[in-house]
Amino acid sequence: MTAALSAEEIISQLNDKFPGAVEEAGADSVLVKSDSLLAAAEYLKTAKGLKFDYLNYITAVDYYQYFEVVYMLTSLENNHSITLKVRCYTRDNPTVPSIRGLWQGADFQEREVYDLMGITFEGHPNLKRIFLWDGFPGHPLRKDWNQ
Amino acid sequence: MEINSDKESIYSSAELDCDEGLIIEEVKASSRKSIPDPDAWLDEDLKRNIILTSVDWVINWARRSSLWTAVCYPACCGMEWMASLSPRFDLSRFGMEIMRASPRQADLMITAGTLTWKMAPNVRRIYNQMPEPKWVIAMGACGISGGIFRSSYNVVPGYNKIIPVDVYVPGCPPRPEALIYGIQMLQKKINKEKVLPDLSELPNPLQKGKKE
Ligand code: SF4
Numbered sequence: 169m170t171a172a173l174s175a176e177e178i179i180s181q182l183n184d185k186f187p188g189a190v191e192e193a194g195a196d197s198v199l200v201k202s203d204s205l206l207a208a209a210e211y212l213k214t215a216k217g218l219k220f221d222y223l224n225y226i227t228a229v230d231y232y233q234y235f236e237v238v239y240m241l242t243s244l245e246n247n248h249s250i251t252l253k254v255r256c257y258t259r260d261n262p263t264v265p266s267i268r269g270l271w272q273g274a275d276f277q278e279r280e281v282y283d284l285m286g287i288t289f290e291g292h293p294n295l296k297r298i299f300l301w302d303g304f305p306g307h308p309l310r311k312d313w314n315q
Numbered sequence: 316m317e318i319n320s321d322k323e324s325i326y327s328s329a330e331l332d333c334d335e336g337l338i339i340e341e342v343k344a345s346s347r348k349s350i351p352d353p354d355a356w357l358d359e360d361l362k363r364n365i366i367l368t369s370v371d372w373v374i375n376w377a378r379r380s381s382l383w384t385a386v387c388y389p390a391c392c393g394m395e396w397m398a399s400l401s402p403r404f405d406l407s408r409f410g411m412e413i414m415r416a417s418p419r420q421a422d423l424m425i426t427a428g429t430l431t432w433k434m435a436p437n438v439r440r441i442y443n444q445m446p447e448p449k450w451v452i453a454m455g456a457c458g459i460s461g462g463i464f465r466s467s468y469n470v471v472p473g474y475n476k477i478i479p480v481d482v483y484v485p486g487c488p489p490r491p492e493a494l495i496y497g498i499q500m501l502q503k504k505i506n507k508e509k510v511l512p513d514l515s516e517l518p519n520p521l522q523k524g525k526k527e
Contacts, residue, residue, distance in 0.1 A: 299433065
């Protein structure tokens with residue numbers, strides 16, 4: 169087992185590798201630009217010393233001005249974890265690239281976020297509703313959704 | 316073992332002959348008596364074991380004492396239901412500890428839990444697969460009215476919106492005692508059912524002309 173890295177070190181590695189991709193760095197989270205999400209995620213998963221091989225969960229938050237999709241990643245090998253975030257600023261058809269190709273566990277969770285929050289994951293092989301039925305009006309976890 | 320050549324003979328011994336003679340005498344003697352009825356003892360037992368009662372009573376007794384349940388436990392109330400099955404509360408006292416994986420063998424549905432609209436068609440299907448006569452106990456606030464999830468976009472506000480319910484057991488979750496009380500209420504309800512039509516309403520050729 170190699171040494172666990174702190175979030176700060178991980179973020180600085182990301183910054184070196186993808187200059188300009190990191191929008192905002194928190195204490196243990198990093199906000200990346202939506203178009204560099206896939207590259208950053210792949211780097212986090214495969215780079216030596218990082219090896220984020222486990223996706224804990226995907227969730228999404230509605231902040232009215234924007235949607236934030238949150239990915240919690242853990243490296244079982246190196247025993248460190250980080251929270252990855254992306255934002256989409258439109259309400260009509262918010263789109264985020266799918267990370268289903270990197271972590272298979274993202275499959276159902278991206279469908280859940282799509283179902284309840286209405287965020288489209290580009291490149292997902294089977295993006296359809298999972299909890300609600302086809303034809304349900306709207307996406308109920310959005311703040312402006314009303315029954 | 317050494318063989319005693321004196322006794323080892325192809326002829327039968329004197330004792331055997333004697334025994335045989337006794338048996339024959341006995342059969343001969345008994346042949347003069349009448350043979351007793353081998354079923355005579357039954358009379359006594361019939362008197363003790365046959366009860367005369369009404370068809371309604373027997374059928375209701377059988378139905379209420381063997382309520383087998385179909386599986387429908389979508390949420391937390393199911394835990395309490397499992398507790399009522401366990402030795403501490405011991406539902407088998409009421410003849411209904413058997414849970415049926417197949418609804419075709421069940422006659423009671425205990426709806427223990429929150430039902431989502433996505434699940435609702437399946438619950439109704441299970442209900443439809445149960446053979447008549449069948450009963451439903453709505454267990455818990457969610458089963459009665461949707462409970463704390465009533466205003467949710469995906470929760471059925473009460474099972475009685477999709478299937479007919481006989482007994483409501485309130486609580487969140489109801490204690491096993493409450494569930495058992497509900498089951499006893501259902502048993503009382505079953506006991507009042509009339510299985511046969513009123514016989515006096517049927518056409519009776521013997522009474523023709525008398526009763527018009
Ligand atoms: S009534 Fe309470 S315990 Fe029962 S399913 Fe609903 S929330 Fe759970």
